[in-house]
Amino acid sequence: MYYYQPFVRNTVQSGSHFRSKPNTLRVSGEGKLAAQPDLANIKLGVITEDQELQKAQGQNTAAISNIKKSLNAIGITDKQVQTSDFTIIPQYDFVDGKQIFRGYRVEHILGITVAELDNAGLVVDTGVENGANTVREITFETENQQDLYQQALNAAVMDAYKKAKTIAAALNVQLISTPVSVTEGTLGMEQPVSIQSSAFVKSAVSTPIQPGTIEIESRITAEFIYYS
Template identity: 35%
Template structure:
């Protein structure tokens, strides 16, 4: 009878050992282990998004003049030959005004039938040819002289005159700098009123801006017959160019 506790002890030890090997542990001997699987999400980034605007005003240094010739003929060939002959005279006059060949570019050339409306019927009249060239001119003080000379030797179309700058990209970057400064100023002002401080810039978008629109642009239409009688010359005024830039910027705070 005295050996019974010893036998029981050995039996329990043997049972425990076998249970551990098989992976089963009696509740009396099991130890509870708790591991936390909770993932703490990062705090949401707090941001301020603003749109900044910048513009620069500059004096134009180049002009674009569109002028040309409209001719008619009974046949398309006749109208084209007449146009070519008269336009050669115009072209030579432009060269004499020290306009380089590379600065004279044809922007429109068309040949089409011409009709009139008579007795409630459409009547074929012949053909018309129109040729328009674009001239790049840098001596802005003599633009009127260029137009007057062209008209005097046969040009009967002066369509547009507008101004730009050969440093346009440089002016665009200056406008962009101002837009960025404006965006920063707006963000700081908003943050100040909200009682916070801006930290880093997280995103910048350069909004697509159309080509600078000249503050002066007009379609030139003049009564040259009256002008010749008065000996007056055409006057064209360059005005100023306004170049704009817009950016959207997001700042963290």
């Protein structure tokens, strides 16, 4: 997508000579790179409910502890596991327009970083087999994401320049190749896999996790000067 100002010849007199005023050409540029992920981020945990908060918390704590021990047993260290979310929510039922207290809901979600992508499915299965009853999300990323983004950003700048050059040639005007301004867009990264679920049940079949590829995208807007 690009935008440009309609060509208007603007001249000013300097002695016996005329020269054109500069005009502005605004274009957008995009750069995309596909990369193989090398890290998996898994969010799973335990949801417990009870009329007594202490009991709901106790059941939740025991289950989380069991999950952590089981993950340690398959090679996931404590540094790879951290609490992603912890909430205590009062639960109510509505009967005949009245709010009736039902109990407490305790949610404890763990964020697990897995460097060996082949083990992502094993981590999910191990967590579920040892007490996890919710899997919130599975996403992938790459350790050199910033380096790849810089490459995508460079490609976006070149894309913007090529567009500006093409437009200038079509208008038969002189383009100043160095932009007078460049505005960077936000970092974009399309995830190959994202699983969201409120509940996850045990299965006799191992969970297949396919990482696919990550698409890293950069967008810029650049303004160039051109003369007629």
